[in-house]
Amino acid sequence: MTATPDLWHHYGRNRAANDPDVPAAFSWTRDQHTGPGVEALGDIAGAVVADLGAGPARHAAHLAVRHQPARVDAIDASPAQHAMACGLYGGLTPRLHLVHAGAVDHLRAHPDTYDVAYAVFGAPDFTDPRVLLPEAARALRPGGRLVFSTLAHYRGGSPAEIDVIPSSAPAKLPDGRAATLTRWVLRAYVWAKLLEAAGLADVTVEEFPAVGGGLGTLLVSASR
Numbered sequence: 638m639t640a641t642p643d644l645w646h647h648y649g650r651n652r653a654a655n656d657p658d659v660p661a662a663f664s665w666t667r668d669q670h671t672g673p674g675v676e677a678l679g680d681i682a683g684a685v686v687a688d689l690g691a692g693p694a695r696h697a698a699h700l701a702v703r704h705q706p707a708r709v710d711a712i713d714a715s716p717a718q719h720a721m722a723c724g725l726y727g728g729l730t731p732r733l734h735l736v737h738a739g740a741v742d743h744l745r746a747h748p749d750t751y752d753v754a755y756a757v758f759g760a761p762d763f764t765d766p767r768v769l770l771p772e773a774a775r776a777l778r779p780g781g782r783l784v785f786s787t788l789a790h791y792r793g794g795s796p797a798e799i800d801v802i803p804s805s806a807p808a809k810l811p812d813g814r815a816a817t818l819t820r821w822v823l824r825a826y827v828w829a830k831l832l833e834a835a836g837l838a839d840v841t842v843e844e845f846p847a848v849g850g851g852l853g854t855l856l857v858s859a860s861r
Contacts, residue, residue: 645713647809659726662699666786677856690756691718697726708731711736723735758786763821784857789846798821
């Protein structure tokens with residue numbers, strides 16, 4: 638059986654080499670200059686938190702070091718991203734737990750576990766939301782919150798989808814050849830309907846427009 642290529646092999650390597658420190662701030666947007674910070678998660682002191690599609694675990698490391706959670710599980714399916722996270726922040730255990738797993742599989746195996754689950758352009762972007770969001774709802778404890786940022790529109794400004802339709806995003810194979818990832822770029826009301834269908838309530842979707850011709854961001858939140 639042929640192994641699935643790791644399409645995240647190259648992501649974040651330059652930054653990891655040049656900026657390995659725990660980030661001083663937490664940002665939800667692509668330009669990192671607009672929108673709220675960690676306060677969008679609520680008070681996470683003493684909370685059990687999941688980062689869904691954590692990549693090199695920069696956001697998770699920030700929370701673990703600066704906001705006193707009981708534990709942050711930084712979950713990512715990419716072998717390269719998990720290895721990078723271990724190299725950067727493996728010393729932050731036990732408060733930071735680096736998990737090599739797909740978000741859906743991990744959530745399914747951990748019902749009623751998390752006070753907060755979040756993603757910064759993470760698993761909700763690259764996993765069928767009709768599968769991921771119900772598992773996220775079940776993994777939250779009663780009263781728990783799901784918060785994630787995602788693209789408000791396509792690169793180049795084309796509007797997001799009006800239905801749950803995936804698109805393709807450019808990626809690279811480990812050997813550098815071009816490839817594509819499946820990505821969901823959906824309008825605000827589509828995300829809201831998906832969250833409600835997953836059994837979540839108190840849904841809010843706030844848009845932060847692009848700055849300087851960049852990419853706009855939706856900040857989505859809901860509670861169990």
